[in-house]
Amino acid sequence: MELAEIGIKFALVAIIFGISLVVAMYSTYAERKIAAFFQDRVGPNRAGPFGILQPLADGAKMFLKEEIIPTNATPFLFIVGPSLAILTACIASAVIPWGQNVVIAGRTIPLQVTDINVGILYIFGVVSLGVYGVMIGGWASNNKYSLLGAIRAASQNISYEISMGLSIIALLLVTGTLSLGEIAQQQHGWHWNVIYQPVGFLLFLICSFAETNRTPFDLPECETELVGGYHTEYSSMKLGFYLFAEYINMFISSAVMVTLYWGSYNYPGMDYMNELLGATWGPLFGFAVMFTKVLLFIFFFMWVRWTIPRFRYDQLMDLGWKVLIPLAIANIVVTGIWITFFS
Amino acid sequence: MSTFYFIAFLSIFFSILVISAKNPVHSILYLILTFFTFTIHYILMNAQFLAIVNFIVYMGAILVLFLYTLMLINLNKESEPVKPFMVKLAAVFGAGILMVALVSSLKSLGASAPVVLTNPNLGLVKNLGKVLFNEFLLPFEVSSVLLLSAMVGAVLLATKDSKEPKATI
Numbered sequence: 001m002e003l004a005e006i007g008i009k010f011a012l013v014a015i016i017f018g019i020s021l022v023v024a025m026y027s028t029y030a031e032r033k034i035a036a037f038f039q040d041r042v043g044p045n046r047a048g049p050f051g052i053l054q055p056l057a058d059g060a061k062m063f064l065k066e067e068i069i070p071t072n073a074t075p076f077l078f079i080v081g082p083s084l085a086i087l088t089a090c091i092a093s094a095v096i097p098w099g100q101n102v103v104i105a106g107r108t109i110p111l112q113v114t115d116i117n118v119g120i121l122y123i124f125g126v127v128s129l130g131v132y133g134v135m136i137g138g139w140a141s142n143n144k145y146s147l148l149g150a151i152r153a154a155s156q157n158i159s160y161e162i163s164m165g166l167s168i169i170a171l172l173l174v175t176g177t178l179s180l181g182e183i184a185q186q187q188h189g190w191h192w193n194v195i196y197q198p199v200g201f202l203l204f205l206i207c208s209f210a211e212t213n214r215t216p217f218d219l220p221e222c223e224t225e226l227v228g229g230y231h232t233e234y235s236s237m238k239l240g241f242y243l244f245a246e247y248i249n250m251f252i253s254s255a256v257m258v259t260l261y262w263g264s265y266n267y268p269g270m271d272y273m274n275e276l277l278g279a280t281w282g283p284l285f286g287f288a289v290m291f292t293k294v295l296l297f298i299f300f301f302m303w304v305r306w307t308i309p310r311f312r313y314d315q316l317m318d319l320g321w322k323v324l325i326p327l328a329i330a331n332i333v334v335t336g337i338w339i340t341f342f343s
Numbered sequence: 344m345s346t347f348y349f350i351a352f353l354s355i356f357f358s359i360l361v362i363s364a365k366n367p368v369h370s371i372l373y374l375i376l377t378f379f380t381f382t383i384h385y386i387l388m389n390a391q392f393l394a395i396v397n398f399i400v401y402m403g404a405i406l407v408l409f410l411y412t413l414m415l416i417n418l419n420k421e422s423e424p425v426k427p428f429m430v431k432l433a434a435v436f437g438a439g440i441l442m443v444a445l446v447s448s449l450k451s452l453g454a455s456a457p458v459v460l461t462n463p464n465l466g467l468v469k470n471l472g473k474v475l476f477n478e479f480l481l482p483f484e485v486s487s488v489l490l491l492s493a494m495v496g497a498v499l500l501a502t503k504d505s506k507e508p509k510a511t512i
Binding site: 125 | 398
């Protein structure tokens with residue numbers, strides 16, 4: 001690989017990293033504004049016009065607060081926990097295709113950092129690794145509430161990973177590839193996978209709510225029962241990392257859902273637009289389309305959070321094991337029969 | 344090749360830490376690192392699918408359950424059973440004999456010729472799936488029956504005491 005290519009890849013990584021951080025930052029702001037709207041309040045409006053500088057103020061506050069490590073905690077693991085949470089949140093974006101190849105100054109640049117041929121499985125691996133951040137942090141705090149939160153997170157993630165994996169298998173039967181780049185290409189125009197896999201999408205959506213620990217499945221940090229859940233003992237930026245990781249995860253899982261089911265960067269009439277805008281601006285417009293879809297999903301996450309109350313823990317487990325897994329298996333069987341007889 | 348030696352060194356290093364760590368939770372964390380180095384080994388051997396499955400199943404699921412169980416058990420110095428001196432001596436003696444046997448058997452061992460793969464892309468998902476579902480279909484399906492029986496056994500063990508009142512969460 002020549003030096004220029006390495007430079008371009010590096011720039012791409014930096015841009016994607018920057019975008020995910022900015023999106024996560026402004027998700028906190030959007031969440032508070034949306035919550036305020038739902039509850040007929042004003043929301044943050046002091047820092048800058050419409051409170052637009054609130055995330056920066058929050059960030060500064062987080063960094064400047066006193067750092068507390070409890071006396072009986074395991075100091076090294078106490079720091080590893082949040083670091084691992086933010087690390088796993090950031091590395092998942094590497095395999096997501098953000099757009100078609102862009103031609104800039106005569107050079108074709110793919111808008112995907114790497115198209116490994118087991119892309120979906122890579123995302124699964126990273127997601128399943130994410131639970132360690134919560135578990136290690138919760139255990140190292142040496143606090144009963146933290147430990148209970150960590151254990152809830154572990155059992156919840158494992159249970160919902162199964163139905164998530166099964167919902168993906170049905171999708172793989174349709175697409176026939178594990179590479180996210182190819183899956184995105186196959187959905188050209190309006191041939192989005194959600195048309196062929198509506199049940200699979202619904203299952204995936206529910207499971208990604210559970211995997212990102214968002215309401216109605218935010219039992220690991222259920223404040224009515226567990227004080228603050230796994231991050232009870234955390235303060236300053238270490239707490240900030242946990243909260244930030246949740247918003248990055250939300251962004252990434254929205255991006256994965258858009259890539260797998262909602263047509264990625266494709267939209268009806270994209271060929272016409274590509275001819276009209278040329279090889280540089282056409283794909284970039286596709287990127288903007290994809291980004292809009294991702295933001296809509298992030299809004300959906302927040303909409304659900306401020307609308308639906310939290311599940312009880314046994315209800316969560318019942319839903320995961322007795323409803324979602326049988327439904328996912330039935331979906332695979334139906335998809336298999338359909339493919340065998342009708343195509 | 345130097346990458347291999349470095350990763351192999353890390354594997355051995357972490358697996359020694361697994362058995363020498365005082366705290367059981369720490370030793371599970373070292374075990375996770377050990378499995379991570381195995382994943383890198385698989386990638387070095389161009390076995391992408393195996394690498395990622397090792398990553399998801401072992402690191403992402405099985406060891407999470409290990410950690411989960413260990414966190415629930417109250418393991419500390421007070422509850423640890425203290426073995427009598429004679430038992431310890433017998434253990435050291437037995438392990439010493441085992442080491443002598445291993446060393447002597449290793450000495451007589453000749454280096455085997457390295458296996459050369461006819462198809463270097465065998466580890467990719469497509470090739471692996473074709474091999475598994477054509478040539479090795481029967482062993483593959485039989486092993487799934489094995490897993491099923493393990494699952495049924497676990498359920499049976501968990502619900503053995505039907506006379507006692509059911510625990511409610």
